[in-house]
Amino acid sequence: GQQLNQSPQSMFIQEGEDVSMNCTSSSIFNTWLWYKQDPGEGPVLLIALYKAGELTSNGRLTAQFGITRKDSFLNISASIPSDVGIYFCAGRRQGGSEKLVFGKGTKLTVNP
Amino acid sequence: KAGVTQTPRYLIKTRGQQVTLSCSPISGHRSVSWYQQTPGQGLQFLFEYFSETQRNKGNFPGRFSGRQFSNSRSEMNVSTLELGDSALYLCASSNIQGGNTEAFFGQGTRLTVV
Numbered sequence: 001g002q003q004l005n006q007s008p009q010s011m012f013i014q015e016g017e018d019v020s021m022n023c024t025s026s027s028i029f030n031t032w033l034w035y036k037q038d039p040g041e042g043p044v045l046l047i048a049l050y051k052a053g054e055l056t057s058n059g060r061l062t063a064q065f066g067i068t069r070k071d072s073f074l075n076i077s078a079s080i081p082s083d084v085g086i087y088f089c090a091g092r093r094q095g096g097s098e099k100l101v102f103g104k105g106t107k108l109t110v111n112p
Numbered sequence: 113k114a115g116v117t118q119t120p121r122y123l124i125k126t127r128g129q130q131v132t133l134s135c136s137p138i139s140g141h142r143s144v145s146w147y148q149q150t151p152g153q154g155l156q157f158l159f160e161y162f163s164e165t166q167r168n169k170g171n172f173p174g175r176f177s178g179r180q181f182s183n184s185r186s187e188m189n190v191s192t193l194e195l196g197d198s199a200l201y202l203c204a205s206s207n208i209q210g211g212n213t214e215a216f217f218g219q220g221t222r223l224t225v226v
Contacts, residue, residue, distance in 0.1 A: 003154060033215065042116075042202050042217035043155075050212045088155065090215075097168045098143050098206045100215060102155035 006089055006103025013079055014111050021106040022073035023089035031092035032065050032072040033100065036085045043088055047074070079110050114139065116205045116218035124224045130191040133221045137184050137205030143167075144186040145215065146178060149200040158201075161186050162208065193225045 004023045013019060023032070031050055035043035047058050049065035049072060056063055062075045072091075076083055086107050090100040117136040125131050137144050146158040157170040161180035178188040190197055200222050204215040 031212070035217070040219075040222070042118075042219045045214055045216060048212070048214045090155075098145050098160050098162075098204070098208065098213065098215060099157050099168050099170075100145070100147075100155075100204070101157070102147075104154045 004089055004091055004101055004103040006106060008106055009104070010107040010109070012109045012111065015079060015081060017079055019076040019079055019083075019108060020073060021087060021089075022071060023091070023103045024071040025091060025101075026070065027091075027093060028069040029091035029093055029101075030069070032063070033090040033092070034061075034063050034072070034074045035088045035090060037088060037105075038085050046087075076108075079108075081110050081112050084108055084110050116203055116216055118201075118203050118218035118221050120221060121219065122222045122224075124226060125193050126226055127193055127195060129193050130189065131193060131223060132187055132189045133201055133203075133223070135186045135188075135203030135205075135218060137186070137203075138207070138216060141205040141207045141216075142184050143206040143208050143213075144180055144184065145204045145206070146186070146188050147202045147204065148172070149202055149220070150198075155202070158188065190223075195225050198223060198225045 006023045034046045037043040047063040054065040060077045086105040089103040143162045145160040160168040180186040200220045202220045203218045206213045
Protein backbone atom coordinates (compact mmCIF):
# COMPACT_ATOMS: atom_id res chain seq x y z
CA GLY A 1 0.00 0.00 0.00
CA GLN A 2 0.96 3.63 -0.37
CA GLN A 3 3.14 5.10 2.34
CA LEU A 4 4.80 8.38 3.06
CA ASN A 5 8.60 8.72 3.03
CA GLN A 6 9.55 9.45 6.61
CA SER A 7 13.11 10.18 7.74
CA PRO A 8 15.21 9.51 9.58
CA GLN A 9 14.29 5.92 10.46
CA SER A 10 15.93 6.25 13.85
CA MET A 11 17.69 8.84 15.97
CA PHE A 12 19.91 8.54 19.03
CA ILE A 13 20.29 11.84 20.86
CA GLN A 14 21.34 13.24 24.21
CA GLU A 15 18.81 14.69 26.59
CA GLY A 16 18.41 18.40 25.93
CA GLU A 17 19.10 18.21 22.21
CA ASP A 18 16.62 19.28 19.54
CA VAL A 19 15.21 16.78 17.10
CA SER A 20 13.84 17.16 13.59
CA MET A 21 12.06 14.61 11.41
CA ASN A 22 10.12 14.94 8.19
CA CYS A 23 7.75 13.27 5.78
CA THR A 24 7.54 13.68 2.04
CA SER A 25 5.20 12.42 -0.64
CA SER A 26 4.77 12.61 -4.37
CA SER A 27 1.06 13.31 -3.78
CA ILE A 28 -0.72 16.31 -2.34
CA PHE A 29 -2.31 15.98 1.09
CA ASN A 30 -5.01 18.12 2.66
CA THR A 31 -4.20 17.18 6.25
CA TRP A 32 -1.02 16.17 8.06
CA LEU A 33 -1.12 14.51 11.46
CA TRP A 34 1.79 13.61 13.72
CA TYR A 35 1.53 10.75 16.23
CA LYS A 36 3.72 9.17 18.92
CA GLN A 37 3.46 5.49 19.71
CA ASP A 38 4.84 3.73 22.76
CA PRO A 39 5.45 -0.05 22.72
CA GLY A 40 2.21 -2.03 22.91
CA GLU A 41 0.04 1.07 22.72
CA GLY A 42 -1.93 2.86 20.03
CA PRO A 43 -0.64 6.05 18.39
CA VAL A 44 -1.33 9.25 20.31
CA LEU A 45 -2.11 12.38 18.32
CA LEU A 46 0.45 15.16 18.85
CA ILE A 47 -0.32 17.80 16.24
CA ALA A 48 -2.81 18.26 13.39
CA LEU A 49 -2.16 20.53 10.39
CA TYR A 50 -4.84 21.57 7.90
CA LYS A 51 -3.43 24.37 5.75
CA ALA A 52 -0.38 24.69 3.51
CA GLY A 53 2.31 26.68 5.30
CA GLU A 54 0.64 26.25 8.69
CA LEU A 55 3.05 26.14 11.63
CA THR A 56 1.61 24.73 14.86
CA SER A 57 3.14 24.17 18.29
CA ASN A 58 2.20 21.89 21.15
CA GLY A 59 4.55 22.54 24.06
CA ARG A 60 8.07 21.59 22.94
CA LEU A 61 6.73 20.21 19.66
CA THR A 62 6.41 22.24 16.48
CA ALA A 63 5.14 20.97 13.15
CA GLN A 64 4.70 22.55 9.75
CA PHE A 65 2.54 21.76 6.75
CA GLY A 66 4.75 22.20 3.69
CA ILE A 67 3.83 24.91 1.22
CA THR A 68 3.69 22.41 -1.65
CA ARG A 69 1.30 20.24 0.44
CA LYS A 70 3.62 17.29 -0.21
CA ASP A 71 5.64 17.40 2.98
CA SER A 72 5.62 18.11 6.69
CA PHE A 73 8.17 18.24 9.47
CA LEU A 74 8.12 17.81 13.23
CA ASN A 75 10.61 19.41 15.61
CA ILE A 76 11.08 18.52 19.26
CA SER A 77 13.04 21.01 21.30
CA ALA A 78 15.05 20.28 24.46
CA SER A 79 14.35 16.55 24.40
CA ILE A 80 13.69 14.64 27.62
CA PRO A 81 13.78 10.89 28.32
CA SER A 82 9.99 10.52 28.05
CA ASP A 83 10.20 11.65 24.41
CA VAL A 84 11.43 8.13 23.62
CA GLY A 85 9.11 6.33 21.23
CA ILE A 86 8.18 6.01 17.59
CA TYR A 87 6.87 9.09 15.79
CA PHE A 88 4.61 8.71 12.77
CA CYS A 89 3.43 11.18 10.21
CA ALA A 90 0.09 10.59 8.55
CA GLY A 91 -1.56 12.31 5.61
CA ARG A 92 -5.16 12.57 4.54
CA ARG A 93 -5.61 13.14 0.84
CA GLN A 94 -9.14 14.22 0.24
CA GLY A 95 -12.41 15.22 1.73
CA GLY A 96 -15.10 12.59 2.03
CA SER A 97 -12.76 10.01 3.50
CA GLU A 98 -10.94 9.68 6.78
CA LYS A 99 -8.35 7.31 5.29
CA LEU A 100 -4.84 8.07 6.54
CA VAL A 101 -1.59 7.16 4.80
CA PHE A 102 1.29 6.67 7.23
CA GLY A 103 5.04 7.00 7.19
CA LYS A 104 7.10 4.08 8.52
CA GLY A 105 8.03 5.98 11.64
CA THR A 106 11.06 7.56 13.30
CA LYS A 107 12.31 5.70 16.36
CA LEU A 108 13.68 8.18 18.88
CA THR A 109 16.09 7.20 21.65
CA VAL A 110 17.08 9.82 24.21
CA ASN A 111 20.13 9.20 26.37
CA PRO A 112 19.91 10.85 29.79
CA LYS B 113 -14.67 11.83 27.93
CA ALA B 114 -13.67 8.22 27.40
CA GLY B 115 -11.25 7.48 24.58
CA VAL B 116 -11.44 4.83 21.89
CA THR B 117 -11.92 1.38 23.40
CA GLN B 118 -10.81 -1.76 21.63
CA THR B 119 -11.51 -5.27 22.83
CA PRO B 120 -9.94 -7.65 23.39
CA ARG B 121 -6.39 -6.35 23.91
CA TYR B 122 -4.79 -9.67 23.07
CA LEU B 123 -5.88 -12.69 21.08
CA ILE B 124 -4.23 -15.94 20.10
CA LYS B 125 -5.88 -17.89 17.31
CA THR B 126 -5.04 -20.91 15.19
CA ARG B 127 -4.65 -20.84 11.43
CA GLY B 128 -7.98 -21.33 9.69
CA GLN B 129 -10.03 -19.90 12.53
CA GLN B 130 -11.92 -16.65 12.36
CA VAL B 131 -11.80 -13.67 14.71
CA THR B 132 -13.94 -10.65 15.55
CA LEU B 133 -12.48 -7.48 17.00
CA SER B 134 -14.51 -4.67 18.52
CA CYS B 135 -14.09 -0.90 18.65
CA SER B 136 -16.12 1.67 20.56
CA PRO B 137 -15.38 5.19 19.31
CA ILE B 138 -15.28 8.36 21.35
CA SER B 139 -18.80 9.42 22.28
CA GLY B 140 -20.29 11.49 19.48
CA HIS B 141 -17.81 10.31 16.84
CA ARG B 142 -19.52 8.62 13.91
CA SER B 143 -16.50 7.73 11.80
CA VAL B 144 -14.45 4.62 12.59
CA SER B 145 -11.44 3.45 10.60
CA TRP B 146 -9.41 0.28 11.00
CA TYR B 147 -5.68 -0.19 10.42
CA GLN B 148 -3.31 -3.14 10.48
CA GLN B 149 0.16 -2.53 11.90
CA THR B 150 3.03 -4.94 11.25
CA PRO B 151 6.80 -4.47 11.54
CA GLY B 152 7.27 -5.04 7.82
CA GLN B 153 4.40 -3.05 6.32
CA GLY B 154 3.79 -0.43 8.99
CA LEU B 155 0.31 1.00 9.37
CA GLN B 156 -2.02 0.00 6.54
CA PHE B 157 -5.60 1.19 6.08
CA LEU B 158 -8.22 -1.55 6.17
CA PHE B 159 -11.58 0.22 5.93
CA GLU B 160 -13.63 3.17 7.11
CA TYR B 161 -17.21 3.35 8.31
CA PHE B 162 -19.47 6.33 8.75
CA SER B 163 -23.11 6.12 9.81
CA GLU B 164 -23.14 2.34 9.34
CA THR B 165 -21.85 2.59 5.75
CA GLN B 166 -18.45 1.56 4.48
CA ARG B 167 -16.97 4.68 2.85
CA ASN B 168 -13.58 3.41 1.85
CA LYS B 169 -11.70 0.13 1.72
CA GLY B 170 -8.01 -0.65 1.64
CA ASN B 171 -6.19 -3.23 -0.40
CA PHE B 172 -6.86 -6.30 1.71
CA PRO B 173 -8.41 -9.63 0.73
CA GLY B 174 -12.09 -10.34 1.20
CA ARG B 175 -11.31 -12.34 4.34
CA PHE B 176 -11.19 -8.98 6.08
CA SER B 177 -14.59 -7.45 6.65
CA GLY B 178 -16.22 -5.01 8.98
CA ARG B 179 -19.43 -3.37 9.99
CA GLN B 180 -20.70 -0.48 12.05
CA PHE B 181 -23.73 -0.40 14.28
CA SER B 182 -26.25 2.38 14.86
CA ASN B 183 -24.44 3.40 18.06
CA SER B 184 -21.24 3.86 15.96
CA ARG B 185 -19.50 0.87 17.50
CA SER B 186 -17.65 -1.13 14.90
CA GLU B 187 -16.44 -4.68 14.50
CA MET B 188 -13.97 -6.18 12.09
CA ASN B 189 -13.83 -9.82 11.20
CA VAL B 190 -11.02 -11.87 9.73
CA SER B 191 -11.94 -15.31 8.44
CA THR B 192 -9.68 -18.24 7.60
CA LEU B 193 -6.78 -16.77 9.54
CA GLU B 194 -3.27 -16.99 8.13
CA LEU B 195 0.04 -16.65 9.96
CA GLY B 196 0.60 -13.35 8.16
CA ASP B 197 -2.50 -11.88 9.77
CA SER B 198 -0.60 -11.61 13.04
CA ALA B 199 -0.52 -7.89 13.74
CA LEU B 200 -1.67 -5.04 15.92
CA TYR B 201 -5.13 -3.99 14.73
CA LEU B 202 -5.92 -0.38 15.46
CA CYS B 203 -9.18 1.47 15.36
CA ALA B 204 -9.40 5.24 14.87
CA SER B 205 -12.34 7.46 15.74
CA SER B 206 -13.10 10.81 14.08
CA ASN B 207 -15.71 13.51 14.55
CA ILE B 208 -16.39 14.67 11.00
CA GLN B 209 -17.50 18.28 11.15
CA GLY B 210 -16.36 21.07 8.89
CA GLY B 211 -13.63 19.12 7.17
CA ASN B 212 -10.84 19.56 9.74
CA THR B 213 -10.92 16.28 11.59
CA GLU B 214 -8.50 14.63 13.95
CA ALA B 215 -8.24 10.87 14.25
CA PHE B 216 -7.84 9.30 17.68
CA PHE B 217 -6.61 5.75 18.08
CA GLY B 218 -7.44 3.04 20.55
CA GLN B 219 -4.81 0.88 22.23
CA GLY B 220 -5.24 -1.82 19.62
CA THR B 221 -5.83 -5.55 19.62
CA ARG B 222 -2.71 -7.68 19.34
CA LEU B 223 -3.64 -10.73 17.26
CA THR B 224 -1.26 -13.68 17.13
CA VAL B 225 -2.01 -16.49 14.70
CA VAL B 226 -0.27 -19.78 15.41
